[in-house]
Structure formats: C-alpha cells, structure tokens
Amino acid sequence: MPHLQFEINKKLKKNCKQKFIAFIEESFSKIMQTGTDHIAITLRELEKENISLGRVHKNDTLCLMNLDIRSGRSKKQKIELVKTFMHGVEKFLKINKNNQYITFTNHKGIEFNFYEKSLSDWVKSEKDRY
Template sequence: MPLLQFETTLELTPAQKTDFADTVRELYSEVMQTGTSHAAVVVRERSPAELSLGRETDDDRLLFLDADIREGRSADRKRTFARAVMDLAADEFGVPTPNMKVVFTEHEGPSMMGYDRVGSDWSPEEGDGT
C-alpha cells in the first residue's frame, strides 16, 4: 500500500499528471513486484519559492518524491525504482537529474491501511523480497 508523493515546480496539465501517475504506478509494480490497485500517487505543484535545494541550480525545475512503502525491499530494488522515476521525469519533462530527490520511509505492513484492508508484511508470494 505505497503512498508516493511528488512535490514539483513543474506546471503540468491534468492529463500529464494522470499519465505520470499511471506510469509511476506501473514502474512501482514492476520493480517492487506487487500489484497496482493499492498504489497511491500524489502530484503536487509548488512555486519555485516553495521548493529548494541546498546548492545553487540554474534551473528551477525540481521534483522530489517521498515514498512511503512497506518494509522488506532491498536497497538495490529501491534504487532501481528511484532511478526509473527520475529517468521518467528527466525524459518526459526535462527535469535536470541533479534537481531530483527520492526519500523512502518504510513501514510495517499492518501500518498501511485502506478503508477495506490492512496491509500485510512482505511475503515471498509477491516477489523475491530482495
């Protein structure tokens, strides 16, 4: 039951946001070896004054991802997903790669809930768990 929250200075149309969210959901499913129906994606546009990096950049296109996920995936698997999302933003919207950040926060499965379900811990049936 991941919650993938993007903060960005990009100005995106509703269709671009929908397409981006759909592609992110598919990437998450593929890399993390899980389904898509429970993956929530949020895309929030911010003004350049609302987001900043600690270093100077000549481009104000920024994209940050705060990914709340179930614990159990390896660092390599998380890195693969992070790079895939950043590559997508670079390719689709021209966000410079130094202007993107991804932070993972891991939760026990039962800490992640929908109205009609409580998440479970990682299980090998969903993938190899690496």
C-alpha cells in the first residue's frame, strides 16, 4: 500500500484537490503497474512558515513529496514517477518544478497493512491483484 504524501504551503480549492488526487492515483497505478484500491494519498496544506526547501525563496510556494512504496520498483519507474508527479504538481497545484522535492522510502510488502491482510512483495504486472 503506497503512501504518497504531499506537503504544500498554500491553500487549495476542493475541486483542485480532487483532480490532483485522481491524477496521482491514476499515474501511480499506470507507472508502477498496480491497482488503485490500496493507494493511500495525503495532501497537507501548511502555513508558509511551516515548510522550507533551501533553494526556494522564502515567499514562494513549494511542495515536498515523500513516497513510501514497496521495494522492487525499477529506477526507470521511479524516474518516470518523479517527472510525472512534478508535472502534475505544477499543472494542478501551480507550484514551479524548481520548488519541488521528492524522496522515496522503499518497504517490503509486509510493512503495508489493511485490517484483513498485509500486502505481498511487489511483482511486475500485478495490476489486477489489488
């Protein structure tokens, strides 16, 4: 169950949030070759003073992304995900690509849990499994 976390320093309208989350869910599913029912997304709107990225001017908007994903994804998949997510943040949230930063944390499948089960390790083309 990936947990895709986005922290921004601006307020968004409800429909903007909904479109962004749908874009992230669909993009992750396609690039990472998995279903959508186990994708968790958090979008946190913080005050400007509560978030910082060294290269960003203090009055600019920014987005920090922490992507907890299952181990086994290829470097190519991760690079495609970075480019796609940064494009989406710019398109939907209106935050310049230079004001974005992404970190990946890789986990074994057993570290992702629903009430009824843990996920298995990721395997290529599991799209219909979850």
